[in-house]
Structures are given as C-alpha cells and as structure tokens.
Amino acid sequence: MKYKDVKYVCFVDSAYSLLLYILLYGKVQFESTFFFASDAISKSICGKMKFYKFLSKRKLSSSPLAIRVLSRFILSRISYLRWPFLKTVPIYGADHLWFTPALLKKRSMTVLEDGLTNYSYKAMTQTLSLKHHSLYKWIAGTFMCEGEFGYSSQVHKVILTGKFAIPDCIKNKTELVDLLDLWTRADKEFIQNLFDLTYDDVCMIKSKRIMVLTQPYEEMIGTEELLKIYRRIVNLFKSEEVLIKTHPRDTIDYAGAFPNITVYSKKIPVELFVLLGINFSDVYTITSASIYSFPDSVKKHFLGTECHPLLMKKCGKMTMENCCGV
The missing domain is CATH 3.40.50.11110 (Sialyltransferase, C-terminal GT-B Rossman nucleotide-binding domain)
Known part of the structure; x- marks a missing residue:
C-alpha cells in the first residue's frame, strides 16, 4: 500500500511547531509522519519529508470566495478517501489551520505550541462567535466553530512551553515542556540539516x-x-x-x-x-x-x-x- 509506513499525521504551518514536533518525538517518528503543510514551511523542508501534502493558505486566500468555499467543501468530502490513514493514526499539530476541520473531522488530536495565540483566550474562542455554525460545519467539517488553539473538546492534549500564563480552559490538558531539555536529547545534526x-x-x-x-x-x-x-x-x-x-x-x-x-x-x-x-x-x-x-x-x-x-x-x-x- 502507498501509505503503509504512515504511522502519524501532523498539521503544520509554523517552522517553530515543526521544530517542536521533532524535539518531542524524534527523527524516527518524523520519518513515519504524513505532514499536511502550508506556506510557512519551505519547499526545501517539504522535500525532506517522506510523506507530505502542501495546502497553501496564500493561494486559497487570493482566490474568489466561491473557490475558497468549494475548496474547503471538496477537501472535507475526499479526505478520508484520499488519505485513509486519517481515520486511525494519531494526529498532532495546529488546530487553527484552514484545512484542519476537513482532515480532522470528529477525531481527537494533540495541539503543539505555535505562538502567542496559544495563550490567548480571545483567540481560542474567536470562532465560537461566528454565525451560521451549521453551514460552516457542513462546508468545512464538523470541527469548524468549536474553538481553536486547544479549546475544543476534540483536543485531548496541548503541549506548551509555558512562556506566558495558561488560560484556565486548557490547563487540565496542558503538558509543559522545556526546549533546552529536549535539545540535549535531540539529533542536532538532523535538525540543522532539515532547516538548512x-x-x-x-x-x-x-x-x-x-x-x-x-x-x-x-x-x-x-x-x-x-x-x-x-x-x-x-x-x-x-x-x-x-x-x-x-x-x-x-x-x-x-x-x-x-x-x-x-x-x-x-x-x-x-x-x-x-x-x-x-x-x-x-x-x-x-x-x-x-x-x-x-x-x-x-x-x-x-x-x-x-x-x-x-x-x-x-x-x-x-x-x-x-x-x-x-
């Protein structure tokens, strides 16, 4: 089978989140991960991934509204057919990307720190205030409008470095990590080569x-x-x-x-x-x-x-x- 060696999935549009993923889980897991990547990940880095699909937010954003809506709708309908491993393997990464609802559906995931918004209650709950929830969910996927950056009940773990105060709504599922400690056990040469x-x-x-x-x-x-x-x-x-x-x-x-x-x-x-x-x-x-x-x-x-x-x-x-x- 084409994807028989895929054991994990990672949604990523942040060089920092990609670094954190490698520091946490190492080279072996990296090589058996299917990455759904977007514009913040360079073509050079994608070329070093054994399994990846590039889904550009920049290209989508520059398209007419009808194309943007249709792209989300089609992706949500074909994702399990095109990438059947999405039904079973553990999923990591970002829950706020344009393609996350279409690929995650009703499954759970582990959210990795991306930046300041991971500590912002306002950012986490912004999609809750959107009108026409049912329509959004029908178009993009059931995860849509459930909150972001770890807020949703579908997120069972949030991995943060604890740079800032952690909102109460995610404290009970947050795991704190230390980058310097992870670095001492990391394959440093592999990481530097990956990022050129x-x-x-x-x-x-x-x-x-x-x-x-x-x-x-x-x-x-x-x-x-x-x-x-x-x-x-x-x-x-x-x-x-x-x-x-x-x-x-x-x-x-x-x-x-x-x-x-x-x-x-x-x-x-x-x-x-x-x-x-x-x-x-x-x-x-x-x-x-x-x-x-x-x-x-x-x-x-x-x-x-x-x-x-x-x-x-x-x-x-x-x-x-x-x-x-x-």
Missing part, C-alpha cells in the same frame, strides 16, 4: 548585535507603512550590526528595501538560534512571542500594535503587558 542552517549561516548570525523579527502585517497596514516601522528601528544602529530575520510567511522583498542590511530569509524558527546559543544585545518585534525564547541578558523590544494606528484598529491593543504578562 549551515555553519556559515551560524557564523554570520553570531556576528550581528541587533535582530529585527519581521511579521506579515502588510495586508493590514500596507507594505510601505510596515517598512517605515522597521526603518525607524534599523536607523538607530550601524547597518553592519543589524540582522533582519524575516517571518516564514513574509512576501516582502526586505533585501531590496534594505540593501545595506543583512536579511536572513530562510524559514527557520528563531528558537533554533537560541538552542544553538546564538544571542544578541537587542531583539525587536511588533508582536512576535519568539523574542521571549531569548535569555534575560537579551534586551527585548516588543513594540505592540500601538506602533501603528491601523494595527490598533484591526488587532486591538497588544502590548508586552497584556499579551505576555510581563
């Missing part, structure tokens, strides 16, 4: 004092407005000191926008830098929780949505205090 992190990359990154973590907010505020935010940061320092680390879902040409700044665009989780002992004097972000992976010796600059009025309007007030509890 080379020796030259590490040397270059270590030579930088300042890191700016970009985020794909251009659809909310426009590309030029987003670049203005990052220019204000970059202009505070000498160009040779700064590294711009792009988000895995970024589409902006940062190398063109900042020709004198080193731009690192490989789809690698920042947490891997930390595990390798790479530190900076300062790290800047708008709202990325990744900066809290760095030790206390690193100055963390969490700009929050107050850095732009449109972000405030569309996302609400997100500060270091109300998002991260610090």
Whole structure:
C-alpha cells in the first residue's frame, strides 16, 4: 500500500511547531509522519519529508470566495478517501489551520505550541462567535466553530512551553515542556540539516548585535507603512550590526528595501538560534512571542500594535503587558 509506513499525521504551518514536533518525538517518528503543510514551511523542508501534502493558505486566500468555499467543501468530502490513514493514526499539530476541520473531522488530536495565540483566550474562542455554525460545519467539517488553539473538546492534549500564563480552559490538558531539555536529547545534526542552517549561516548570525523579527502585517497596514516601522528601528544602529530575520510567511522583498542590511530569509524558527546559543544585545518585534525564547541578558523590544494606528484598529491593543504578562 502507498501509505503503509504512515504511522502519524501532523498539521503544520509554523517552522517553530515543526521544530517542536521533532524535539518531542524524534527523527524516527518524523520519518513515519504524513505532514499536511502550508506556506510557512519551505519547499526545501517539504522535500525532506517522506510523506507530505502542501495546502497553501496564500493561494486559497487570493482566490474568489466561491473557490475558497468549494475548496474547503471538496477537501472535507475526499479526505478520508484520499488519505485513509486519517481515520486511525494519531494526529498532532495546529488546530487553527484552514484545512484542519476537513482532515480532522470528529477525531481527537494533540495541539503543539505555535505562538502567542496559544495563550490567548480571545483567540481560542474567536470562532465560537461566528454565525451560521451549521453551514460552516457542513462546508468545512464538523470541527469548524468549536474553538481553536486547544479549546475544543476534540483536543485531548496541548503541549506548551509555558512562556506566558495558561488560560484556565486548557490547563487540565496542558503538558509543559522545556526546549533546552529536549535539545540535549535531540539529533542536532538532523535538525540543522532539515532547516538548512549551515555553519556559515551560524557564523554570520553570531556576528550581528541587533535582530529585527519581521511579521506579515502588510495586508493590514500596507507594505510601505510596515517598512517605515522597521526603518525607524534599523536607523538607530550601524547597518553592519543589524540582522533582519524575516517571518516564514513574509512576501516582502526586505533585501531590496534594505540593501545595506543583512536579511536572513530562510524559514527557520528563531528558537533554533537560541538552542544553538546564538544571542544578541537587542531583539525587536511588533508582536512576535519568539523574542521571549531569548535569555534575560537579551534586551527585548516588543513594540505592540500601538506602533501603528491601523494595527490598533484591526488587532486591538497588544502590548508586552497584556499579551505576555510581563
């Protein structure tokens, strides 16, 4: 049989969640896992997976409404026929992806930490307020509108690092893990090769004092407005000191926008830098929780949505205090 060696399934659209999956379960499980991946996972990484299907959110989002609805409907109807192992094998990963309801159906899963939203009750319960629940479920799958980021009763376990306060609604099914502890037992060479992190990359990154973590907010505020935010940061320092680390879902040409700044665009989780002992004097972000992976010796600059009025309007007030509890 084509899929006789598939023993596990992982829904993934986050380089960090993929790293966490490997740290938790190792190379052997990785090689017997069927990955349903999306845009934050590079083609290079997908090419190293024995089993995978790429389901692009970016392509879906750019399609007309009728195509988006039809795509979800068709996927939910054919998933068990095309991938029969979905009926039986353990499922891990993200429960908030566009394809999760169509593939999960009424089964249970283990949710892996993805970022700040895993600690946000508001994010967890956002889909509960959608109207026409029955219609959504009929189109996309019965898991739709049941909550996300571990909230649903179909999620039997949530694996977190405990970066921030854990909402009461998921405390009883949360398992806390320590990345540094997992790293001591990990196949480090396999992980670095998977993410294409080379020796030259590490040397270059270590030579930088300042890191700016970009985020794909251009659809909310426009590309030029987003670049203005990052220019204000970059202009505070000498160009040779700064590294711009792009988000895995970024589409902006940062190398063109900042020709004198080193731009690192490989789809690698920042947490891997930390595990390798790479530190900076300062790290800047708008709202990325990744900066809290760095030790206390690193100055963390969490700009929050107050850095732009449109972000405030569309996302609400997100500060270091109300998002991260610090």
